[in-house]
Amino acid sequence: MPNSLPSPPRPETLREATSINMDRITQLQQSIDRMVSIFLTVVDKLNNTNLQTQDPQKFKSEQQEIVHDICTNAKQIELLIAALPGINRSESEQIATFKALEQELQEANEEYQRSIQNAESLLKQILDTISIIAKDQSSSTFE
The missing domain is CATH 1.10.287 (Helix Hairpins)
Known part of the structure; x- marks a missing residue:
């Protein structure tokens, strides 16, 4: 058909x-x-x-x-x-496709984990910067 x-x-x-x-x-x-x-x-x-x-x-x-x-x-x-x-598709073709998709999923997960680490690092930098600015602001108002 x-x-x-x-x-x-x-x-x-x-x-x-x-x-x-x-x-x-x-x-x-x-x-x-x-x-x-x-x-x-x-x-x-x-x-x-x-x-x-x-x-x-x-x-x-x-x-x-x-x-x-x-x-x-x-x-x-x-x-x-x-x-x-x-x-x-044959069983071997299906298995090969599944393995390729599994590898792609693993790579995507690794990229996701790196992105989370990068976001956490950026958040820490932002919080540190805000803390420094707040300290500078508070020390300049008392002078």
Whole structure:
């Protein structure tokens, strides 16, 4: 089956990969919810409608509409599943991708830790500077 969903550009970062995949998962969940809603509507209609007294033309039209909705939604679900990461990749490729993402996560965490240390150092410098200025201000007012 040809994939009618546009292929997103290859993510460069873990954040981009996660965002793309979560968007696909959200779309998949919405499609599944839509399918459940269609089925519930059909069951409710069958339970609450006297099929003997319903106009046959209207009934046939409603059937065709429901079948169309189910088929369209099923195709959408199939495309979204096919677009999920790892579906068309070997186990070794998935492991390699996971290791690369793990390395990227580790590097990002190290950068985050360095940023925290840098921020703490800057905060100390600012507090020291404020303290010096406050001492200078208080000593100059007493002179």
